[in-house]
Amino acid sequence: MTKRSWWTESRASAVLLPITGLIAVIGLWWLATIVFAVPEFLVPSPGDVLVRFSQDPVMLLQNAGVSLLETIQGFLLSIVVGVPIALLIVRSAILERLVYPLLLMVNAIPKVAIAPLLVVWMGFGQGPKVLMVLLMCFFPIVISTAQGMKSTPVELVELLRSLNASRTQEFFKLRIWHAMPQIFTGLKVAISLAVIGSVIGEFVGATQGLGYLIQTSGATADTALAFAAITLLSIMSIILFYGLVLLEHLLLPWAQESR
Amino acid sequence: MTKRSWWTESRASAVLLPITGLIAVIGLWWLATIVFAVPEFLVPSPGDVLVRFSQDPVMLLQNAGVSLLETIQGFLLSIVVGVPIALLIVRSAILERLVYPLLLMVNAIPKVAIAPLLVVWMGFGQGPKVLMVLLMCFFPIVISTAQGMKSTPVELVELLRSLNASRTQEFFKLRIWHAMPQIFTGLKVAISLAVIGSVIGEFVGATQGLGYLIQTSGATADTALAFAAITLLSIMSIILFYGLVLLEHLLLPWAQESR
Amino acid sequence: NSGDDKGSDSGLQKVSYLTSFGQFGREAYAYVALEKGYFKDAGFDVQITPGNGTVEVMKQVAGGQADYGIGDFTAITITLGKQKLPVTTVGMIHQKSLAAIVSLEGMGIKEPKDLVGKNIGDQPGSTNQVTFPVYAQRVKIDDKLVNFVPAPPPALPQLLSTGKVQGIGQFVVGVPLVEKADKEGRKAVVLPYAAVLPELYGNAILTRADVAKDHPDQVKKFTGALLKGLDDAMKDPAAAAEILKKYVPTTDVGVATKELELMKPNTVPTNSGDPLGAVDLDRVQKILDILGETKAITPGGLKPADVVTITLAPKG
Amino acid sequence: MIRLDGVGQVFDGREGSITALEKIDLHVRAGEFVTLIGRSGCGKSTLLRLIAGLLSPTSGTVKVAGKPVTGPSPDVAFMFQRPALLAWRSVLSNVLLPVELDRTIRDRTAYKNRAHELLELVGLQGFERRLPHELSGGMQQRVSLCRSLIRDPQVMLMDEPFSALDALTRTELSEELQRIKMELSTTIVFVTHSIDEAVVLADRAVVLSPRPGRLRDVVEIDIPRPRSLGQNSHLADVARISARLHALLSDKTPPVAERLVDEVWPR
Amino acid sequence: MIRLDGVGQVFDGREGSITALEKIDLHVRAGEFVTLIGRSGCGKSTLLRLIAGLLSPTSGTVKVAGKPVTGPSPDVAFMFQRPALLAWRSVLSNVLLPVELDRTIRDRTAYKNRAHELLELVGLQGFERRLPHELSGGMQQRVSLCRSLIRDPQVMLMDEPFSALDALTRTELSEELQRIKMELSTTIVFVTHSIDEAVVLADRAVVLSPRPGRLRDVVEIDIPRPRSLGQNSHLADVARISARLHALLSDKTPPVAERLVDEVWPR
Numbered sequence A, B: 001m002t003k004r005s006w007w008t009e010s011r012a013s014a015v016l017l018p019i020t021g022l023i024a025v026i027g028l029w030w031l032a033t034i035v036f037a038v039p040e041f042l043v044p045s046p047g048d049v050l051v052r053f054s055q056d057p058v059m060l061l062q063n064a065g066v067s068l069l070e071t072i073q074g075f076l077l078s079i080v081v082g083v084p085i086a087l088l089i090v091r092s093a094i095l096e097r098l099v100y101p102l103l104l105m106v107n108a109i110p111k112v113a114i115a116p117l118l119v120v121w122m123g124f125g126q127g128p129k130v131l132m133v134l135l136m137c138f139f140p141i142v143i144s145t146a147q148g149m150k151s152t153p154v155e156l157v158e159l160l161r162s163l164n165a166s167r168t169q170e171f172f173k174l175r176i177w178h179a180m181p182q183i184f185t186g187l188k189v190a191i192s193l194a195v196i197g198s199v200i201g202e203f204v205g206a207t208q209g210l211g212y213l214i215q216t217s218g219a220t221a222d223t224a225l226a227f228a229a230i231t232l233l234s235i236m237s238i239i240l241f242y243g244l245v246l247l248e249h250l251l252l253p254w255a256q257e258s259r
Numbered sequence C: 001n002s003g004d005d006k007g008s009d010s011g012l013q014k015v016s017y018l019t020s021f022g023q024f025g026r027e028a029y030a031y032v033a034l035e036k037g038y039f040k041d042a043g044f045d046v047q048i049t050p051g052n053g054t055v056e057v058m059k060q061v062a063g064g065q066a067d068y069g070i071g072d073f074t075a076i077t078i079t080l081g082k083q084k085l086p087v088t089t090v091g092m093i094h095q096k097s098l099a100a101i102v103s104l105e106g107m108g109i110k111e112p113k114d115l116v117g118k119n120i121g122d123q124p125g126s127t128n129q130v131t132f133p134v135y136a137q138r139v140k141i142d143d144k145l146v147n148f149v150p151a152p153p154p155a156l157p158q159l160l161s162t163g164k165v166q167g168i169g170q171f172v173v174g175v176p177l178v179e180k181a182d183k184e185g186r187k188a189v190v191l192p193y194a195a196v197l198p199e200l201y202g203n204a205i206l207t208r209a210d211v212a213k214d215h216p217d218q219v220k221k222f223t224g225a226l227l228k229g230l231d232d233a234m235k236d237p238a239a240a241a242e243i244l245k246k247y248v249p250t251t252d253v254g255v256a257t258k259e260l261e262l263m264k265p266n267t268v269p270t271n272s273g274d275p276l277g278a279v280d281l282d283r284v285q286k287i288l289d290i291l292g293e294t295k296a297i298t299p300g301g302l303k304p305a306d307v308v309t310i311t312l313a314p315k316g
Numbered sequence D, E: 001m002i003r004l005d006g007v008g009q010v011f012d013g014r015e016g017s018i019t020a021l022e023k024i025d026l027h028v029r030a031g032e033f034v035t036l037i038g039r040s041g042c043g044k045s046t047l048l049r050l051i052a053g054l055l056s057p058t059s060g061t062v063k064v065a066g067k068p069v070t071g072p073s074p075d076v077a078f079m080f081q082r083p084a085l086l087a088w089r090s091v092l093s094n095v096l097l098p099v100e101l102d103r104t105i106r107d108r109t110a111y112k113n114r115a116h117e118l119l120e121l122v123g124l125q126g127f128e129r130r131l132p133h134e135l136s137g138g139m140q141q142r143v144s145l146c147r148s149l150i151r152d153p154q155v156m157l158m159d160e161p162f163s164a165l166d167a168l169t170r171t172e173l174s175e176e177l178q179r180i181k182m183e184l185s186t187t188i189v190f191v192t193h194s195i196d197e198a199v200v201l202a203d204r205a206v207v208l209s210p211r212p213g214r215l216r217d218v219v220e221i222d223i224p225r226p227r228s229l230g231q232n233s234h235l236a237d238v239a240r241i242s243a244r245l246h247a248l249l250s251d252k253t254p255p256v257a258e259r260l261v262d263e264v265w266p267r
C-alpha cells in the first residue's frame, strides 16, 4: 500500500522529529560526559557549553554571522562555477578526460595545508575565506551535476535530438532538469563542506568568525568556547541543509520519492 | 547520431587524455611560477618539487604508502558503515528525520578541530587516522546511497511489492542496484575526502604519512617537500578516483550514459 | 598595505602587523601600543592580525601581505638558512628564549635527566624541538633517547594532561594555560632552555628586507612605538591584559596577566644599559654557531647580517 | 474470488483531485476469466492496482479469497501496463525474479526450465542473457509476460499484456493463456483495449464508463473454448458480442450503476 | 521523399551482435502514407530511428528529401514507441515543447491554441496542467501524440501511436491523422501491429520479415479515402488486403528481398 500514516506525512513531524533527534544527540552527549566522566577540557558537557554560550551570546552569534556569510557566498559561487564545468564535462568526453585530472588534483589538496597560501596571496580579508569555501565544496557539485546529466535516459535525449534541439537547449530544457534531484544531493553534501570551508579559512589570518574562535579557544584551553562554536556551526550546517531540503521540495514537486 | 569518433571510444584516449590533462596542469603550474615570478618559498615550481622528490624518493613513497593504507581502510569502513545507515534512512521516514540531524552534526564538525581529540582518545596508532578518514567520507556515501535508493521508480517498487518481496529483498534486489550509479557518484566524492582525511589525521601524533611530512615541512619552510607530498597525494587521489571509474565500468555495464 | 602606501584619510600610514601566534596574553603589547596611541603618534594606522607561527608570519611578511610581524628568532634563523626569504629582524621582543619542556607533577619529570625515555609532544619543526639536541648536550643527556611526538600546538595541553605524553614543548609563558587545562589541578614542571642556553633569543620583530633598506626611519618609528607598548605591558601586566580583553573578548584576563608576568624577565636586556628590544651581534653569531653545530642550518651558511639589520635595532 | 463493494478511488493532486473510480461493485468467481474494457483513462489500471493491494481504495472494500486486501499477496500475480524490467538483470533473471524472491521455493531448476520454455514460447529464445535495453518494446513486454507466468498464481491481474504485440504473437499467447487458465483454473482479470481480445478470451467482459470510472455493464460471453483470436469458428457470436461491446463503449449517456448491478450481478 | 538503399543495422552487445535490419530498399513518395508492419522485434523501430537520423546505418544509405541523413532534421517529426514525456512539465508544456525549442517561431499563441485544440481532440481537456505521472498509460501516449502533431512537419514517423488507445479514441484519431495528411500532404511512416490499422490508414503497407528484418513485401492499398477504422464501406477490400497481410506475416519462409524489390519497387 502506498498509504502513509498521518504522522509521517504531517508537516509537524518534518520539524518535530529532527528536533527530537537533535535533542537525543545532545542528551547522549551529556550522558556520555557523565558516564565516562570525560574531563571538561577534553569534551565539555552540553551544560558547560550552554553556560559558556550565555556568557557571550552576542559575540558568538556575531562570529557565526560572519562565517555564515562567507559560507553562503562561497557556496553560491561554487554553484556558479561548478555547474558550467559540469556542463562542459558532459558535453564532451574529451574535455571530461582533460579536465577531471585538474579538478581531482585541486580537490585532493588538503585545504588546511593551503589556507596559509591563500592568505599570502589574497590578504586577510574575506576573499581567501570565500575562496576556501569554494575550493571545499565545488567538487561534489560538479560531479553530481555531471553524473546526473549523464544519466538522462537515452530515450529523452533522442526525443530532444529528434526535435532538432540545439545542444544548449538539450542542456537547459532537459539534462539540467533531469539532473535536479542529483544536483540537490550534491548540494547537500557541498553545504556541509562549505561550512567547514569557512572555518578552515578562518583558521589563518582571521579576526572574526567561528573558525577564529575555535582556533583561539583551542589554544587558550577554553574548550567550552570551542564546543560552543562547533555547536553553532553544526546548527548552522543543519539549518542550511534543511533549507536545501525545503527548496528541493518546493522546486521539484515532480521528483517522486519512493519508500 | 549516437555514433562517436573512434578516438572518443578508444581505450587509448581514456588513458592518454587524462595524462595529457595532468601534464597540461603541471605545465600551467610551471608557467605560472615563471610568469608571476612566484618565489619558491611560496609555491615551488614543478622542477623544484621534482628535485626535492628525487632526493628522497623512497622516504616519500613509503610515507605515501602509509597514507594510502589508512585511506583505503577508512574508505572501506565508511562503506560498511554508511550503506546500512542509508538503508535505515530509506526504510523509515521517521528514522530519517531522527538520524539525519545526528549525521549532519557529526559531519559539520571541522575535522581538523577534533583531530587532537581523537588522538587523546585513541592514542598515536593508526586508529585515529582511519577514524578520521571515516568521519571525513561517510557522509557523501550515506546521502548519495539514500537518495539513490529513494529515487527508485515507484513502478519498480510496486513490482517488487506485488511479488510479495520482503523489505530486505526490496533493498537488496532492487533499490541498491538502482542506486548503484548514484552510489558510485558518492564514492567518487568520498574518495577524495578520504585521502584528505588521512592527511588531517596524520597532522596530529603521527610519525609517518604524507600528512606528517606536510606538517613537518611546513614548520621548516621546506615548501618543496610539502609540495612533493601534496603532489603525491593528488596522484594518489587521481588513481583511486579512476580506480572507482574502472570498477563502475566493470560492475555496471547496464548503466548507460547519454551524452 | 605596502611600506609606502601613504595618505589615508587620517593622514596616517596604513600598516599591518602580525602577532607570532594567535592573540594570547604574551602578544598584548601590540594592543597596548595601539590602545595608548603610540602607533598613531608615530604616524601609523595599524591593523593587528593574529599570526599562525613563525614560518607563516615570515611568508606573509615576505609575500607583502603584512608589513611587520613577530617570530621566534631561532625559527627565523633556521628558516632563513633553508630559504632566502626577503625578511629581516629589526629588534627583539624576548632577550631570552621562552622555549621550555613543560610537564606536570607526578609524571616522573623533575629535572632534565628525567626526560630520557619519555614521550614529548611538540609541533614538528618548533624551536623547542629543533634546539633540543643543543639543550640535551648542555644538560648531558642523549637526545636520541627522548621521543618527540608531533602534534599541533592547540592539542598539546590535552595530550599532556591525559598522559598521552609526559612532556610537551611549550613556551614558559604557556604554563598558566597548561595548568588551567589540567582539571586535576596539577602544577606544571618547567624546564626552560634559557637556564642552560642563555644565548638564545625569543621572539623578534620582522619586516621585509626592502622596507628595512628603503624606509629605515619608518621602521625605527614603528619598532619604537611597539617597544613602548611592550614597556608599558611589562610595567603593568594586568592593565595590558585588560586592554587585550577589549580587543579580543575571549581573553582570560587572569591567564593573560600571568603570561605577561612570566614573560617579563625574558624581555629585560642582558647587558645592562641596553634598551628594550636591543640586539647583540655577538650573540647572534653564537646562535648561528649553535645551530650549525646541530645541523639545523648549514655551518657557516649564514652571517648575522643575513638575519638582522643591526642598524635599525634599538640602541642605548 | 475477488469481490469489490462500493469501491471508489480519488487521487489528490496539486491541480485538484481526480475521481478515478466510483461505486464499483464487482464479483469475479474463482477460475473465471474476466476482461476489463473501457476507454483510456477510465480507471482500469487503478482497479487492478486496488485488487493487487498496491493501492487502498478511498471508499469501499476489496476482498480476495474472502479476505480484505491490505497489501500484495503471494497468490496474486500482477503484470503491469509498462514492462517494468530491472535494467541490470538479463532477460532470464528478470523472468526468474518472482521465483528468486519467494523463499519457500526449494527446487529452482524446475523453474529455470519453465523460464526457458516460456521464453521460447514468446519467441525470445537466444535472448536469455541480453539486457532489457537491447530489446524492442514488444520484446520487453513479452519478458514481462513470462515473468508474470513463471509461478502459477491463483489470481492473475494483467494490464494490457498484448498491447505491444503483433497479431501472430498475440494469437499464440492468448492460446497459452487459455491453456494455463483451464489447466490450473487460475482466476484472471485482463485489461485490454481490443474488443476482439475482450470477446475471445473472456468468460465475462466488464465495461467501464469513462471518468469517473463506473461499471457500465457486464457482458457474459458463452462461446465454447478453446477460442482463437485469429480464425474463429464462432464468428457470428463473436461479431454479435463485439458489436454489443462497441455500442456500450460508444454510449455517451452516463451509466446507471445501481440498475446495472441489479440486472447483471451474479449473486 | 524518403529513400533507403541497402540499409542494414547491426547492434553490438556483450553477448554477441544482433542483426536488426538487412538490405532494406524502400522509397516513400512525398505525401504518401506508409504503414510498417511486422512481428515484434523485427526492426520496425530501428528503421524509423534510421530515417529520423537518430541512428546511422551500419550499411547502406538513408536519404530524406534527396539529402543523406546525418542527424535529426526539423522537417521530420518522430513519435516514439514509449511516451517519453518530461516528468517536470505539465501536459500542456510537454505538448508545446517542439514549439518552444524552435527558435524560428515568432507567434507562439497560435500554437498554444492549437495545443488546446489537440488536447481536446484526444480527450484530455482539463488535464493541461497535470504532470505526466498523474496520467494513465493511454493518456500519456495521447499527450505524446499531440506533441508530434503540434508542428506541421513534412515527414511524420510514428511508432505504434495507437497501441495504448481504446478502439474509439483510435478511430477518432485515425480520422484526424488522415485529415492532416490530406490537408498538408504530410509524408507519414506509421508503425503498427494492427493489420486493420495498416490497411485502413495506408497508401502502401510495408511488411518486414522477422529477425533479421528484411522487406518481405510492399502492398498497395487502393481503397478510396477517407476510410474509417470503425465502420467501413469497403469491407470486402479491407478483408481481402487484411488476409493478404496476415498471410505475409505468418509466412515462415525467408523473403527473397532482391526479387521483391524488382517486382514491387515503384520507380
Ligand SMILES: Nc1ncnc2c1ncn2[C@@H]1O[C@H](COP(=O)(O)OP(=O)(O)OP(=O)(O)O)[C@@H](O)[C@H]1O
Binding pocket: D133, D134, D135, D136, D137, D138, D139, D164, E011, E012, E013, E018, E019, E020, E038, E039, E040, E041, E042, E043, E044, E045, E046, E047, E081, E211
Ligand atoms: N540498443 C539496442 N541494442 C541491441 N539490440 C537492439 C537495440 N535496439 C534494438 N535491438 C534489437 O534489434 C531488433 C529490432 O528491434 P526494434 O526495436 O527495431 O524492433 P521492433 O520491430 O520495433 O519491435 P517491437 O514491435 O517489439 O517494438 C531486436 O531484436 C532488438 O533486440
Ligand SMILES: Nc1ncnc2c1ncn2[C@@H]1O[C@H](COP(=O)(O)OP(=O)(O)OP(=O)(O)O)[C@@H](O)[C@H]1O
Binding pocket: D011, D012, D013, D018, D019, D020, D038, D039, D040, D041, D042, D043, D044, D045, D046, D047, D081, D211, E133, E134, E135, E136, E137, E138, E139, E164
Ligand atoms: N498517481 C496518480 N495520480 C493522479 N491521478 C492518477 C494517478 N493514477 C491514475 N490517475 C488518474 O486516474 C484515472 C484513471 O487512470 P488509470 O491509469 O486507471 O486509467 P486506465 O483505464 O488504465 O487508462 P489506460 O487505458 O490509458 O491505461 C486517470 O484519469 C488518471 O489521470
Ligand SMILES: [Mg+2]
Binding pocket: D044, D045, D046, D081, D159, E136, E137, E138
Ligand atoms: Mg492503464
Ligand SMILES: [Mg+2]
Binding pocket: D136, D137, D138, E044, E045, E046, E081, E159
Ligand atoms: Mg518497436
